[in-house]
Amino acid sequence: MMFSCDTPLFSCRIAPLGGVRPLPSRYSATGVPKRQLEFLTGRALAEQCLTAQGASETYVARGDNRAPIWPDGFCGSISHSDQLCAAIAGRAENVPGIGVDLAEEKSVEAALSDVVCHPDDDPQLTLTELFCAKEAFYKLWHPVTDVFLEFRDVVLRIDDGHITAEVMKAHRPSDKLSGTTGRIWRVAGHHLSAFSAGPHAIEALNTLGHMLKIEQGA
Template sequence: NAVPKRQREFAAGRAAARQALRAAGGTAIAIPMGADRAPQWPAGFCGSITHDDHWALAVAARTDHWRSLGLDLEDASPLEDDLIPLICTEAERARFDIRGASHSAKAIFSAKEAAYKAIYPLTGRMMSFHDIELLTLGECAFEARLAVAQPPFGRGLVMEGRQRICAGRLVSFVAFGQGS
């Protein structure tokens, strides 16, 4: 029932997912949407899908190597002023000197989206943006910490992620290995 633009983005994301699944050694099959709207990867695989108006990206891996993956894609423009308090904690705003429309705030938003996408398949729990706090935000990497427990993960779990700007888009990635 989505509008045509959203249908095209969804289809492009699912096409990218099939390619990622094949690259990970699986069969390029359809990736259905679950009741919670999350992608339902075939047994033995995990992955993540992200898309916007122009790009669709996906990653997939075998679950004997990785427990979960999270991928996010955002326009590399600054985050709007009115969204900053919803996305960034007071500690993050102080730590990263965020004032006004901010590229750092958008990077924090994308990092949290990738972390959430990696955590959600393992917890099945919705989270708010303040449930994850960015500790570091470098040129290509970030560290985030769970500010609240998300069983099976306790409060304080630190996640490492990667982030790059490519073709005017900010791409963020988090992976949970089997030892995580």
């Protein structure tokens, strides 16, 4: 395990692909061996997070769109790169929504700039940071709204380390998304971004950032 953090609001795990043993046997993983390893490592970390949060059921099903289906009363998110996997989960009554994404530094090619970037995106964020943070936001957004977004449907701005997301596409507002905020950090050659919603969102992300700094000796 590379990183483990348990708080009253959420639990987070980060590990190398295949770095969790034993891998859960109750899931049906498909695809090439590497794809199976990504899927099973993510589920193993997600189950650890749910257990730490007191869930009696830790099975994370897979929806028709391949997105995780979390046990009743809980929300969470899973992400992986070619090297690492991350999972985060919490009780929905404390954190009504949360999304996480990992991206290797400078892994997004400049040719994708027109796909990822909106003209009003904050220039303080690099292309890969924008990609990573928008992915994290979408993982928070979609389970709540069931509304599909393109990268350019979201404008990101950063102030004092906190990222705000403005959705440019017409949508029906949701109280569950009130207080949405995001952060982004560097972890082992990667960008790690997380978005959370609700009255405890800032506290949750500040705590995660603090624990990451401690883990990395910063």
